[in-house]
Ligand SMILES: *[C@@H]1O[C@H](CO)[C@@H](O)[C@H](O)[C@H]1NC(C)=O
């Protein structure tokens with residue numbers, strides 16, 4: 001009797017697994033990139049990536065997920081994280097997106113900061129759009145901008161469809177500098193760029209933050225880069241990618257007249273910061289032997305090096321982490337992929353392997369003709385109508401545009417640019433199919 005029960009249970013499980021596998025196969029087949037063909041079972045004109053249930057970090061759709069749930073929970077490395085972990089479990093409970101958001105406490109949100117001045121309004125909105133399109137967890141945007149741009153930010157962000165606006169909250173801040181001479185800070189590098197140095201001081205209630213330049217695009221969920229914060233060891237408090245992969249042709253290694261991190265420096269266009277740690281750390285420096293708090297160090301450091309620095313606040317960050325290398329987590333170039341990584345030939349190994357995760361179109365390449373691959377991605381995200389099918393209205397047009405870029409060095413490696421974004425869209429699409437079709441089929 002017992003045995004038969006067990007056998008029956010096993011059979012049921014196997015059937016369920018088969019059903020789920022079948023469904024995810026269907027989804028995959030439907031989403032297979034066949035240029036300009038609408039995926040067979042794609043529901044037309046519906047918000048594609050609006051998961052009804054919050055997936056766990058990196059969760060796979062379908063059969064994988066049900067298999068995961070049976071596994072015993074992994075041991076948590078730190079006791080203090082237990083509370084957060086159980087809250088997370090609560091948040092993962094199946095149900096409406098709305099109820100999940102009522103449950104997800106603010107300390108589990110992703111915080112994204114950007115500083116937008118001058119003519120960077122559109123670029124910033126496209127960056128935020130890329131974050132909203134693909135991410136799972138609720139986000140808080142901290143937008144630092146000139147007073148004249150605030151109304152337009154408000155207006156445009158409110159025009160996005162509900163299914164997306166409920167994934168984030170935002171706050172707009174004026175440009176302020178807490179120490180030193182504001183005019184001097186504003187002139188440093190480009191208007192407002194120095195603002196990012198003051199984020200730990202201004203955002204006192206925020207534990208951790210992802211800062212990005214306005215010319216950054218997320219080609220996969222922001223959740224994925226956010227997870228790197230958890231990989232910090234006990235001394236690390238910020239994370240950036242190298243400025244260059246090959247020191248021999250890097251800018252810092254050839255021209256810098258000030259100390260810089262590592263062999264080629266770091267790029268500050270995509271920067272993870274544990275603000276709690278930054279606020280409490282004492283930083284070694286070349287001015288006084290005892291160490292200084294972040295806020296007390298910035299202005300003296302600037303005064304000391306201002307005649308030697310070229311790239312403004314990024315140089316200051318390089319100087320800071322030169323003296324405090326144990327504080328920096330260096331992530332691979334696929335998280336901050338720039339024209340430098342392909343315009344002289346491909347030199348970002350991580351992106352060759354896994355595809356670009358975060359694109360950084362610096363030097364204005366979204367707005368001129370110098371790097372058409374970068375521009376194609378920018379325009380594809382900018383022009384995507386929120387409610388359309390991702391494959392139909394973004395991925396296939398993008399593939400076509402890439403065909404016109406093969407004459408450039410970056411255009412010769414389309415798979416590097418397309419691999420992650422294709423994977424991201426497939427996941428968003430599969431989740432949609434499984435959640436909206438799945439329950440009906442099982443009934
Ligand atoms: C940031 O650091 C603080 C202090 O070490 C820690 O409690 C917190 O969990 C860290 N935040 C993240 C997101 O890892």
Ligand SMILES: *[C@@H]1O[C@H](CO)[C@@H](O)[C@H](O)[C@H]1NC(C)=O
Pocket residue numbers: 233234235236325326327328
């Ligand atoms: C953390 O990692 C950095 C970089 O690898 C290293 O320099 C530092 O010593 C590490 N800290 C600890 C406490 O292991």
